[in-house]
Amino acid sequence: DTGVSQDPRHKITKRGQNVTFRCDPISEHNRLYWYRQTLGQGPEFLTYFQNEAQLEKSRLLSDRFSAERPKGSFSTLEIQRTEQGDSAMYLCASSLESTEAFFGQGTRLTVV
Amino acid sequence: DQQVKQNSPSLSVQEGRISILNCDYTNSMFDYFLWYKKYPAEGPTFLISISSIKDKNEDGRFTVFLNKSAKHLSLHIVPSQPGDSAVYFCAASVGAYSGAGSYQLTFGKGTKLSVIP
Numbered sequence: 001d002t003g004v005s006q007d008p009r010h011k012i013t014k015r016g017q018n019v020t021f022r023c024d025p026i027s028e029h030n031r032l033y034w035y036r037q038t039l040g041q042g043p044e045f046l047t048y049f050q051n052e053a054q055l056e057k058s059r060l061l062s063d064r065f066s067a068e069r070p071k072g073s074f075s076t077l078e079i080q081r082t083e084q085g086d087s088a089m090y091l092c093a094s095s096l097e098s099t100e101a102f103f104g105q106g107t108r109l110t111v112v
Numbered sequence: 113d114q115q116v117k118q119n120s121p122s123l124s125v126q127e128g129r130i131s132i133l134n135c136d137y138t139n140s141m142f143d144y145f146l147w148y149k150k151y152p153a154e155g156p157t158f159l160i161s162i163s164s165i166k167d168k169n170e171d172g173r174f175t176v177f178l179n180k181s182a183k184h185l186s187l188h189i190v191p192s193q194p195g196d197s198a199v200y201f202c203a204a205s206v207g208a209y210s211g212a213g214s215y216q217l218t219f220g221k222g223t224k225l226s227v228i229p
Contacts, residue, residue: 033216040221042203042221042222043156043217044219045216045217048216056216091156100161101158104155
């Protein structure tokens with residue numbers, strides 16, 4: 001296991017379609033985070049899991065967004081009825097309880 | 113309201129000289145600070161961190177200084193190398209160092225460092 005893996009790396013979708021991204025964290029890490037980064041900005045926190053429990057959600061995470069982490073392993077982030085404003089880099093990170101977060105390479109979403 | 117601010121969007125430094133990247137924060141509850149480096153088309157890579165109980169942390173060519181009274185931290189890179197050219201993000205969290213927090217990081221907008229050979 002060499003790090004946090006995200007799939008796909010790039011996704012182009014039409015407005016109104018649903019998309020799902022996957023994140024595989026570093027295997028022993030119990031914490032998993034989703035962030036979003038738009039051009040010229042730093043990453044912004046979306047949500048956080050400790051094992052399978054979703055413990056925090058940002059107000060950025062509208063009702064169209066849902067994240068899951070079944071069995072406390074991989075996680076999925078789904079966006080329903082995509083809008084052009086959802087175009088961004090979606091970053092996943094994982095950590096142990098008292099260590100730094102390690103980020104994946106991200107999924108770049110373009111909504112046309 | 114930006115709680116973590118990196119006021120210099122870019123910085124150019126000659127190879128071998130010192131690079132100093134600055135970061136200011138407004139939330140006095142932040143107790144753990146991190147610097148991440150990001151190359152294009154990649155995710156951020158952790159560089160160095162410091163807890164609020166310290167004022168300096170050093171790791172090889174990288175040193176982070178924290179001035180709590182001024183709510184200011186800086187990253188020093190000595191000597192700078194062309195491979196250091198990247199975007200550097202300052203980030204902060206509440207409670208992460210003690211394990212009580214979640215590592216919900218608040219990031220600045222980044223500073224693009226260019227090291228000129």
